[in-house]
Every structure is written in structure tokens, then in C-alpha cells.
Amino acid sequence: MITGNGVTALGHELARKRATISYKLPLCPEYNISEISDVLNKSKALGPRVYVVHIDPDPSLKFFRIVKKLDMITSNYIWLTTDWLSSTLDSLPGDRDSLEILQGVVTLRPYIPNNPKKKAFTARWRNMQLKAKFTTYGLYAYDTMWLVARSIDRFLKENGGLTFSLNNKLQLGNLKVLMVENFY
Template structure:
């Protein structure tokens, strides 16, 4: 009789202990951040992301006994490095990836994120061809270029400008952005007269050569859709070629305001070069949270933690971390813990990487 009672008792204890372990809430959740660190946006994003993680971990109203662990990697604005670094953070079992900045890199990492079922939140990839229809695990926490190109086309239409020349970087971001502008101009019975595609790594001589060729068209309206890190070079060359006069109209997408907003001090020479240039800026609604973060940013600058001014993409990066944290909180409240499983991924060894079992459910949060 004794052996008959002891065996069921052991089974009951094992079931209770196993159930307790299974329901225990995960103590640490890893999130990745993959982007170009040494860039106009990246320098701001790094501080914003790290601050957001610290704020989440210090807030008792969210994630309870769970801490976020940040794993950051630098892709150096390179598609190949983007893929390599994405695999590196996925190997560390992250539940979400924040970034990248580049639309070209975002295309690559989105395909990887889809395969591993890990949400990818980009706070700076504005290429409108990046959609959740093609990449279900891609989430955008910024505006697409569709908005600013519609505004740009409306501005051109309002003033009745003709001879539109588009200057853009020859990558996904540049080509697709100008394609949207072309569509928006077409809706208003206008068109782009000439396109000037700049190499991704352009220099002064290549810009000068292309601008000189565009001068043959005559007086024009130039729309510049470039990167924050190198776009100012275009205007420097244009001034040298005497193209910053009243015979020309210069318009710039939000890369210019992003560059200028990031500078703590704008020198007189730069202001002189940009005199007369009209640029667009993303709108962020005023709020007490935004003003409080701006005040904190000023303190960061005083303490030497950051040199750049706070820009819109920095706010987006900060909010992206909080979006992940709230989603993870809801996920853990419902499912209790985070698990990963080995699955066959194309030609990759099955034991090499794990997919996030709850990726689809976290995405829905």
C-alpha cells in the first residue's frame, strides 16, 4: 500500500514543480539595436535608445520583475554588414530588433527578421516600398517618404514651377523616394524633367560633373533627396558653380532639417551656402513627455554625454524602445515567458540559430 501512495505523490510533486517553473515570468528579455552608430542620426539614436532602456528598467509600472537587456551592433551603413550584425544579435535570442537607419539595410534585415519571426522596428528607414505586406515583421516608427513627397509636389504645383530636376542618392532610399515624387507630380499634371543619380559614396568631382551637365537645361527647380551625412556637399559644389542664385530654386527633403537640427552651432559659412534653400521637416506633436525629454537632453549635453541636438529620429528611437517594452509586457502577462526553438532555416545548420516561438503573438501586441 505504501508504494502505491508514494508513486502518485511523487508524480503530483513533479507536476506542481514543473508547472511553477513553466509559469515563472522571464527575468531578462534581450532586444537588439542594429544601425550605423557614427552618423548624424546614429549619434542621437544611441543615446536615445540607451536612455529609453534605462527608463523602462527603472519604471515599476511596466515589466514588473523583468529587465530589458540591450544588444547593440554597428552596421556602418553597409547592407552586407547589416545582414551579419542581424544574425549576430539573433544568435543572442532577441525578441525584437530596433533599426536600421538605412532603407537598403532595412530591406535585407526585414527578410532575415521574417525568417526568424522577430519584429523589426525601424525609426529612420523612410523608403515607402518597405511595407508589412511584403515584410510582415517590419514595423515603422517614423513617416514614410510618401508624406514629404506629396508635400513637395504640392509646393511645386502651387508655385507653378517647371523644369524639375531631381538629385538623389542612387540606392533604395533615393530611387524609391524620387519615384514617389514622380507619382505625386503626375497627379498634379507635372513631371520631373531630369534625374541626377549620385553614387552612394560620391565625392566633390562627381557632384560637380553631374551638376555641370544639369546646367545645360537652363533655369531649374532642384529637389535634393540625399543622406544627412553627405548632402551638404551638394550645396557647397552648387555654390562654387554659381548655381545658388535667383535663377535657381533649391528644395530639400527632410534630410537637410535633420542635419541642421543635429548641430549645436551652425556656422555663418554654412548659413550663407544654404541661403534661399527650402527644406521640409517632420512634424512631432507637442506634449509634456516631449518637452520633458528635451529638457533631459539639455542636461545630457551639459554633462558631456551627447554633443548633438535632439532630432525627430531620436524621439522615434526612444519611442521604439517603449513600444517594444509595452508589447513584451503584454506578451509576458499573457504567456509568462519567452522561448526559442531550433528550426531549419534554408541552408543554415539547424543547431546554429533559434526562432522566437512567440514572434507572431508579440507582433500582434
């Protein structure tokens, strides 16, 4: 089992195929336009032509606007993104002009098959009249909250509740591990 972040996992999988990541070009989570430009200009000198972009969601597509400005969306470059881009695209309005900068960019999208549970969840989502669009991350967040709520409910039913004492020392070693299934 591979642990760590997505870039580490990618490095492990590439190593299994006798390939490596030549360079890792880090960006701070609060990156700005000049930082992106500096990192990408440095990368041009290093010579990589295949980029795997693993960043926080970027609703304004700031990263790829700079890539386009630096003339790096050409046949000389290959751009692959992790699922942050597909989730970002799911939550954007249908403005085709702003998406033109992504011409040729390949992204991964988690696949959740259509089944009765998903259809029922999607209907509940619409009935809640949430302003947020339905995305895979929304589904995972909803599923996680149900998991936490169900685990707490089950724990309380099996253990008769919680009591607090004046010493407020929680005995975590006495807690049981609960297995709970998906609920969407």
C-alpha cells in the same frame, strides 16, 4: 497608399497634379566632390531649374558647397530639400558663415507640436546629458526604441516568455501583431 522611397512618392504626387519629374540624377551614397560636380554639370545641359535634393544627411554641406562653386545658387535656380537638411542644420553648431551657402534653399521640417509629452521628453533628453543635440530624428529613434522594448515586454507578459529548443526553428507564423502607441 504610396510605398517606396521619397522620390517615388514625389513622382506619384506630382502625377496626381499632372506634373512630372523631368530628370532624376542619381548620386552614390558615398559620393565625392567630382561626382557631385559631374552630375550638376550634366544637369545644367539638361536645363532643369527646379531641384529637389533627396540625399543622406550631409553635415559638411558638401553638396551645396559644390552647388555654390558652380554658381548654381542664383535666381535662375530653385533648390528644395527633403528633411535631411533641416535635421543636419539642427545638429550643426551656430556657425552663420558656413550657412551662407544655403541662402535661398528651402527645406521641409517635420513638425512635432509642443505638448506635455514632448516637453517631458526634452527634459529627459537634457538630463541624460547626451552630446547629441535634440533633433526630430533623435526623437524618432528614441520613440522607435521604446516601441521595440514595449512590444517585447508585452509579448513576454502575454506569452509567458520564450523557450529555445535544439532545433532553433523560430515559428514566426505563431507570433501576434502588437499595436503600440507613441511614448514621447
